[in-house]
Amino acid sequence: MCPAPGPASGPAPAPPAIRAVGLRKAYRDVEVLRGLDLTVPRGAVHALLGPNGAGKTTAVRILATLTEADAGSATVAGHDVRAERSRVRRAISLTGQFAAVDEMQTGAENLRMMARLTPRAGAGTSRSARTGRAAARARAAELLDRFDLSYAADRLVRTYSGGMRRRLDLAASLVGQPEVIFLDEPTTGLDPRSRQELWTVVRDLSAQGTTVFLTTQYLEEADRLADRISVLDGGTLVAEGTADELKRRVADHRLDVVVTEAAYHRLAPQAAHRTPETRTLGFPTGGGAREVRALLDALDPDGTGIERFALHTATLDDVFLTLTRTTPAPAPAPAGQRAEEPSHV
Amino acid sequence: MSEAALSGASEALTMTGRSLRLSRRNVDALITALALPVLLLLIFVYFFGGAIDTGTGTWYVTYVVPGVLLLCAGFGAASTAQAVTEDLKGGIIDRFRSLDIGGTPILAGHVLASTARNLLATSLVFALSFAIGFRPAASPAGWLAAIGLLVAYITALSWLSAAVGLLVRSPEAAGGFTFFISFLPYPSSAFVPTDTMPPWLQGFATCQPVTQVIEAVRGLLLGQPIGATGWVALAWCAGITAVATTAAGLLFRRRVLA
Numbered sequence: 001m002c003p004a005p006g007p008a009s010g011p012a013p014a015p016p017a018i019r020a021v022g023l024r025k026a027y028r029d030v031e032v033l034r035g036l037d038l039t040v041p042r043g044a045v046h047a048l049l050g051p052n053g054a055g056k057t058t059a060v061r062i063l064a065t066l067t068e069a070d071a072g073s074a075t076v077a078g079h080d081v082r083a084e085r086s087r088v089r090r091a092i093s094l095t096g097q098f099a100a101v102d103e104m105q106t107g108a109e110n111l112r113m114m115a116r117l118t119p120r121a122g123a124g125t126s127r128s129a130r131t132g133r134a135a136a137r138a139r140a141a142e143l144l145d146r147f148d149l150s151y152a153a154d155r156l157v158r159t160y161s162g163g164m165r166r167r168l169d170l171a172a173s174l175v176g177q178p179e180v181i182f183l184d185e186p187t188t189g190l191d192p193r194s195r196q197e198l199w200t201v202v203r204d205l206s207a208q209g210t211t212v213f214l215t216t217q218y219l220e221e222a223d224r225l226a227d228r229i230s231v232l233d234g235g236t237l238v239a240e241g242t243a244d245e246l247k248r249r250v251a252d253h254r255l256d257v258v259v260t261e262a263a264y265h266r267l268a269p270q271a272a273h274r275t276p277e278t279r280t281l282g283f284p285t286g287g288g289a290r291e292v293r294a295l296l297d298a299l300d301p302d303g304t305g306i307e308r309f310a311l312h313t314a315t316l317d318d319v320f321l322t323l324t325r326t327t328p329a330p331a332p333a334p335a336g337q338r339a340e341e342p343s344h345v
Numbered sequence: 346m347s348e349a350a351l352s353g354a355s356e357a358l359t360m361t362g363r364s365l366r367l368s369r370r371n372v373d374a375l376i377t378a379l380a381l382p383v384l385l386l387l388i389f390v391y392f393f394g395g396a397i398d399t400g401t402g403t404w405y406v407t408y409v410v411p412g413v414l415l416l417c418a419g420f421g422a423a424s425t426a427q428a429v430t431e432d433l434k435g436g437i438i439d440r441f442r443s444l445d446i447g448g449t450p451i452l453a454g455h456v457l458a459s460t461a462r463n464l465l466a467t468s469l470v471f472a473l474s475f476a477i478g479f480r481p482a483a484s485p486a487g488w489l490a491a492i493g494l495l496v497a498y499i500t501a502l503s504w505l506s507a508a509v510g511l512l513v514r515s516p517e518a519a520g521g522f523t524f525f526i527s528f529l530p531y532p533s534s535a536f537v538p539t540d541t542m543p544p545w546l547q548g549f550a551t552c553q554p555v556t557q558v559i560e561a562v563r564g565l566l567l568g569q570p571i572g573a574t575g576w577v578a579l580a581w582c583a584g585i586t587a588v589a590t591t592a593a594g595l596l597f598r599r600r601v602l603a
């Protein structure tokens with residue numbers, strides 16, 4: 001059977017898990033990626049964060065060898081995505097935005113099929129070494145168990161819940177024990193509990209030494225899972241760093257003020273956050289007493305507009321909105337996904 | 346055999362298993378695929394058969410069995426297009442490709458499954474036609490040749506259908522192809538001899554591939570000499586297969602590499 005994946009032992013010459021330089025891609029005259037640079041060290045969890053239409057899926061598909069870039073180069077697991085496509089494919093797995101399992105097969109059948117199609121671990125680059133029947137069966141059982149799906153192994157996937165389907169999809173991508181896994185918006189459309197379960201799975205994978213590259217529109221997700229975050233907007237990276245670095249880059253704190261009706265309309269255009277229902281506006285600030293006082297004075301010179309205020313540590317939301325604000329209006333997040341209405345000035 | 350070919354063959358087998366499981370569970374389509382041949386056979390023999398004089402001096406069932414077989418083969422093969430469009434809708438093709446599996450094994454799986462489905466329908470038609478009086482006079486070699494030709498015809502149409510599945514954007518559009526393919530056997534010698542047709546139609550009906558295949562299969566089953574018809578029919582099938590596999594390869598690359 002396949003050896004359990006683990007951190008590479010011994011001295012690793014270790015090129016980074018992913019390195020991309022100047023990736024460009026256009027569909028017709030629409031430039032989707034305009035020079036993307038990325039470096040992801042081995043074993044890291046990296047998030048590519050961006051609004052809908054930013055080019056996340058395009059970037060993942062290029063790195064996973066499913067689409068060719070117009071310009072630029074990339075290596076994944078040390079292999080060139082263009083010249084060594086098969087080697088890259090051997091080292092990676094992709095779980096895309098759309099489920100890649102058959103509705104009309106059972107969970108076990110799906111996994112056995114994927115296992116049969118996967119090269120035997122340790123088979124090197126030999127193409128004929130697909131996994132045998134018995135080994136495929138064992139591998140499927142193991143994965144079903146690991147993803148808490150054994151109880152539904154013999155049910156058609158059609159009867160699975162969204163969360164179960166996503167777990168099966170991820171399980172199917174792991175049959176070959178990839179070094180680098182790509183997850184394209186893994187929790188979009190999942191309920192909060194399923195999302196938590198998926199996060200646990202990602203952390204487990206990472207703990208075992210697998211490099212995880214995930215895309216997300218959810219800042220919270222990037223914050224919780226990723227070692228580093230690249231913020232993609234309009235086809236280029238607008239920021240990169242750890243969650244804390246990004247937060248520091250913009251402003252440490254956010255001042256939320258509850259204002260009168262009249263002041264709301266006057267101040268709303270300048271605010272980083274707006275919650276019309278409670279007439280609350282948020283403004284970035286360093287958080288020092290002097291700075292906050294000056295900000296309050298500037299917002300409300302005659303002292304009649306602001307009813308209450310509160311100071312918060314900046315969230316990644318603030319960072320994201322600040323960073324993606326300059327580019328022409330990215331599509332707003334679907335209603336209900338954010339507690340606060342983002343402002344695109 | 347080279348290593349790559351071996352691995353391609355094993356992938357195609359796994360894909361065939363998949364397609365067969367999927368078609369076994371698509372109960373509506375399966376019932377249609379099996380009931381249609383039976384109904385058509387009964388309709389042609391009992392509703393129309395009495396009124397049709399084929400000039401061959403045999404009971405109509407003997408004349409019409411090859412026609413019903415081909416009609417249903419066309420219908421069954423065309424469902425390949427739907428299977429391919431279904432695959433393209435979801436993420437499964439990307440998953441297969443990220444396992445480094447090429448388009449050929451994926452499509453070949455659908456084609457082989459289609460052939461298997463059709464052979465099941467074919468056996469059903471043979472069994473029923475025996476029951477109602479079909480008495481072929483073929484030698485074992487003739488049987489083998491007739492079935493081989495049927496398989497070649499089904500394979501050709503299934504590949505054509507796979508290419509159509511890669512070309513169209515929806516299962517509904519793929520359904521339109523089914524209609525077209527099912528219609529082809531009517532202007533042929535499947536149900537009536539072509540010399541009973543108006544002259545403008547006769548030319549097409551006599552030369553079109555369905556007629557060639559039917560004449561060859563009919564001749565083989567009845568133990569009659571078929572001359573070069575068998576080779577002409579086989580050449581048609583090989584030609585269609587060659588064009589369709591090439592087109593499918595190009596279309597697959599165009600669809601998935603975007």
Ligand SMILES: Nc1ncnc2c1ncn2[C@@H]1O[C@H](COP(=O)(O)OP(=O)(O)O)[C@@H](O)[C@H]1O
Nearest residue numbers: 027032050051052053054055056057058059603
């Ligand atoms: N195959 C394609 N053909 C044409 N346009 C495409 C194609 N794929 C993506 N696009 C366009 O590229 C842009 C970025 O898409 P995508 O990479 O899917 O963004 P994201 O995953 O961040 O939402 C979108 O405007 C989208 O319409």
Ligand SMILES: [Mg+2]
Nearest residue numbers: 056057097185
């Ligand atoms: Mg996307």
